[in-house]
Amino acid sequence: MRPFRSVTGIAVPFGAKNVDTDIIIPSRWLKVITRTGLGQGAFEQLRADQANIFDQPRYAGAPILIAGENFGCGSSREHAPWALLDMGFRAVIAPSFADIFSSNSAKNGLALIALPQEAIDRLLAAAQDGTVTVDLEANQVTTDAGDRFPFVMDAFRRHCLLEGLDEIGLIAQREAEIVAHETRLRSERRWVGVQ
Amino acid sequence: MTARTLYDRIWDDHVIARQDDGTCLIGIDRHLIHEVSTPQAFEGLRAAGRRLRRPELTLAMPDHNVPTINRDKPIEDPQSALQLKVLEENCRDFGIEYYEMTAPEQGIVHVVGPEQGFTLPGVTLVCGDSHTSTHGALGALAFGIGTSEIETVFATQALLLGKSRNMAVRVDGVLGRGITSKDVALHLIAKIGTAGGTGHVIEFMGSAIDAMSIEARMTLCNMAIEAGARAGLVAPDEKTFAYVKGRPRAPQGADWDIALAWWKTLKSDPDALFDAVIEIDAATIAPTVTWGTSPEDSAPIDGAVPAIDADPVRAAAMGKALDYMGLTPGTPMAEITIDQIFIGSCTNSRIEDLRDAAAIVRGRKVAASVKRAMVVPGSGLVKLQAEAEGLDRIFIDAGFEWRDPGCSMCLGMNPDKVPAGQRCASTSNRNFVGRQGPGARTHLVSPPMAAAAAITGKLTDVRTLEAI
Numbered sequence A: 001m002r003p004f005r006s007v008t009g010i011a012v013p014f015g016a017k018n019v020d021t022d023i024i025i026p027s028r029w030l031k032v033i034t035r036t037g038l039g040q041g042a043f044e045q046l047r048a049d050q051a052n053i054f055d056q057p058r059y060a061g062a063p064i065l066i067a068g069e070n071f072g073c074g075s076s077r078e079h080a081p082w083a084l085l086d087m088g089f090r091a092v093i094a095p096s097f098a099d100i101f102s103s104n105s106a107k108n109g110l111a112l113i114a115l116p117q118e119a120i121d122r123l124l125a126a127a128q129d130g131t132v133t134v135d136l137e138a139n140q141v142t143t144d145a146g147d148r149f150p151f152v153m154d155a156f157r158r159h160c161l162l163e164g165l166d167e168i169g170l171i172a173q174r175e176a177e178i179v180a181h182e183t184r185l186r187s188e189r190r191w192v193g194v195q
Numbered sequence B: 001m002t003a004r005t006l007y008d009r010i011w012d013d014h015v016i017a018r019q020d021d022g023t024c025l026i027g028i029d030r031h032l033i034h035e036v037s038t039p040q041a042f043e044g045l046r047a048a049g050r051r052l053r054r055p056e057l058t059l060a061m062p063d064h065n066v067p068t069i070n071r072d073k074p075i076e077d078p079q080s081a082l083q084l085k086v087l088e089e090n091c092r093d094f095g096i097e098y099y100e101m102t103a104p105e106q107g108i109v110h111v112v113g114p115e116q117g118f119t120l121p122g123v124t125l126v127c128g129d130s131h132t133s134t135h136g137a138l139g140a141l142a143f144g145i146g147t148s149e150i151e152t153v154f155a156t157q158a159l160l161l162g163k164s165r166n167m168a169v170r171v172d173g174v175l176g177r178g179i180t181s182k183d184v185a186l187h188l189i190a191k192i193g194t195a196g197g198t199g200h201v202i203e204f205m206g207s208a209i210d211a212m213s214i215e216a217r218m219t220l221c222n223m224a225i226e227a228g229a230r231a232g233l234v235a236p237d238e239k240t241f242a243y244v245k246g247r248p249r250a251p252q253g254a255d256w257d258i259a260l261a262w263w264k265t266l267k268s269d270p271d272a273l274f275d276a277v278i279e280i281d282a283a284t285i286a287p288t289v290t291w292g293t294s295p296e297d298s299a300p301i302d303g304a305v306p307a308i309d310a311d312p313v314r315a316a317a318m319g320k321a322l323d324y325m326g327l328t329p330g331t332p333m334a335e336i337t338i339d340q341i342f343i344g345s346c347t348n349s350r351i352e353d354l355r356d357a358a359a360i361v362r363g364r365k366v367a368a369s370v371k372r373a374m375v376v377p378g379s380g381l382v383k384l385q386a387e388a389e390g391l392d393r394i395f396i397d398a399g400f401e402w403r404d405p406g407c408s409m410c411l412g413m414n415p416d417k418v419p420a421g422q423r424c425a426s427t428s429n430r431n432f433v434g435r436q437g438p439g440a441r442t443h444l445v446s447p448p449m450a451a452a453a454a455i456t457g458k459l460t461d462v463r464t465l466e467a468i
């Protein structure tokens, strides 16, 4: 997983509340076989409207998304963070996120930053004509207009993001213990590995 | 050592490492995979240049997308066809055994695992599918996982997990004539709600569970997920050992003796503490049927669609469900007419389910008002066994369609769907809005109850039919 330390760039001032996973990626995209390319289906219904915010040239290539409360509610589809990452987002800033979406995002290196609504309101304004920085090492979001908003993230999740440790990377650090477990299995319960 | 539950024992036995925050790295013994939740996991492995750590502990087959007719012809939906092709290629590339769609061993993963002896007592078993809880009927710790976790199991044969709490569901007494473990499951979910088991692993126990066949226990554990539980478990007993013995992938010879000696120790200590205990008197359970759009919305067949709840939040949800289902409070359950019958799914598509249904159908005809009645066996081997017993003739003669194995109308990812507005008596596990097709109205029932509904064209108390 790509480590997340600090990202500076344009932020899309989306701001919508209760954005569910069906809005992020409609169910017809679940028959796909890759996790890349889902950016095409991301926010499909919203983007059918020519004037949608995501396709405005001024926000092209933005790595940050600013949204409203309860972002990512609905189904457990991991396709939602995959779609956002495929669109180029590295971080989403919102007042709150749905549970399963949070854990799915963490497993894919998408940083979710929770800030109070007042901070979000200010960021939505600042993003109109300036850049935003999400600095995970310093635990703060700043703007080039001089705003500074500290945030708190679960320590384990933050550690994994900073080091770029996905679950597999983390577990790989336990290789010696895994081998010991496998050895024990082989001697005590050989049949587990025989079929 | 403090007294432990069966779940505690299997958990402890698979802990590879323990983190400071209590999260444990758990070794995984068995991994079942199908075509829908795995393509991106394989893609992830490839992108990172990783190998499959233990391909021999993984077994693959397509089930969700497969058509149930014309298996000799190409699959019409190009996306379904592609998901199958990709699974087959991935299995070949990574050295995983794969049952292709036309193999006799193919079927719904949760039917095939136990049938092949792939599922065994005391193992940890995962699959990218929530109904993995089914396998707990053999005393395996089995639960559903997401795509990232599938990739993790591929690469490490382990998972980082937080431990669930322990819940005991004790069912004592004798089930009445015509009452199945499906009714026990629906009764339990009505009692504790679809979130009643959240955060828990349920161990089913009591004299009614002891008396159940292994397949009946599978139906019960299958539905544990609909009660919100992470997994369902039944302690392995002599029936379990007899069921497992001689299956193609079960231990043999000296391995069998070693395994059996350990399996016999797999039970909760008499003084083990459960965080929650639910007690049910088997004699109070009637054939149970759902009327709403959640598995907890059920009533006994001799009851009626309930009155709107006094609680405003609950009332609003009920109103919405009844509106979708086209039902009104007070309607007797046994007066609800049925358009479609589906006997199948990982809940109720095993040989005993088909025998139970055939016993009701034998010598009778599907009502003329029923637009379609379908039997979809859970696996190719279940289908062959049923045909050897002549069950297919009983169903076909009565007017049922006899299909090839797969998930089929349980979720309608293949062409088998309930048309909008039609009402289906289904032996599956989810009556969610649109689950069996857009606008489809699902009534969850047991196999004998589905058979009874097919004969009369309406929801029917199977106990009134048997005497004929």
Ligand code: SF4
Binding pocket: B063, B064, B108, B110, B129, B131, B345, B346, B347, B406, B407, B408, B410, B411, B428, B429
């Ligand atoms: S039969 Fe239904 S519930 Fe079972 S695995 Fe298939 S889709 Fe899921």
